[in-house]
Amino acid sequence: MKNKVFNYIVGKIAGGEKLHFTLIDPDKVSRLDELEKLMDIASSAGTDAFLIGGSTSVTPEEAGATAEVLKKSGLPVVVFPGNLNCLTPKADAVLFMVLMNTMEPYYLMQVQVLAAPLIRKYGLETIPTGYIVFNTDTAVGHIGRVYSIPYSKPELVLAYALAAEMMGFKLLYLEAGSGAQSHIPPAFPGIVKKHTELITMVGGGIRSPDAALELIRAGADIIVTGTIMEKDPERGVNIIKTIKKYRG
């Protein structure tokens, strides 16, 4: 069905839910038995979908094998691509992303042109996504040649968000970078939510239920965690449960 994953997300948000996505980096979780364990823990806690991706070192075979395992959960499996190598027909959908604050033309239009025919052949659903990365001191910040946006300037974030909406993106991913020292300020999802209709997804450096709650209260619709599930699954479960209990 067309837009199946997107409609699943929109339906949950319309029903008053806040969502949690679990990021699996095939570069970090390469053993399939470990992956299955993580999947069971996250899905029992109530995560709403799985993202698969990494900035470096993901082979198409690893992406495919990861997707195949995660599909067993019955939850949507969405590619969050660092590049073409992350694409796999085994997933349900792909975040069709533009890295809005890059200085590298490849991440603005070239990778999308290279990816589009492959995605069509694979039959993957595409979710038009504006991607903004705030921390240059992370793998994605380095690989993506990110042009940093000051943390003290939410109005600049809003300018990006308005541009994303005017260009027809449906989702805006505000990213501190995987393993970032700190998550983004709540004022960022706050200002985006106040002035646009974009689905607002926040990730990077979220390591506590309080941090997730703060971002959700400010306006984030979707919280992404990756590292915490690999390092401290119990804490990861607490974050998911807190998000799923929240009613605004």
Ligand SMILES: CC(C)=CCC/C(C)=C/CC/C(C)=C/CC/C(C)=C/COP(=O)(O)OP(=O)(O)O
């Ligand atoms: C449309 C297609 C096919 C691709 C878009 C490609 C774009 C725009 C990529 C943006 C730049 C980039 C490198 C994104 C990577 C995002 C990602 C999957 C991050 C996951 O975390 P890691 O950066 O691997 O963190 P670790 O350092 O913890 O491994």
Ligand SMILES: O=P(O)(O)OC[C@@H](O)CO
């Ligand atoms: O690994 P963490 O810090 O949870 O970040 C998740 C995600 O936003 C990275 O793209």
Ligand SMILES: [Mg+2]
């Ligand atoms: Mg990685």
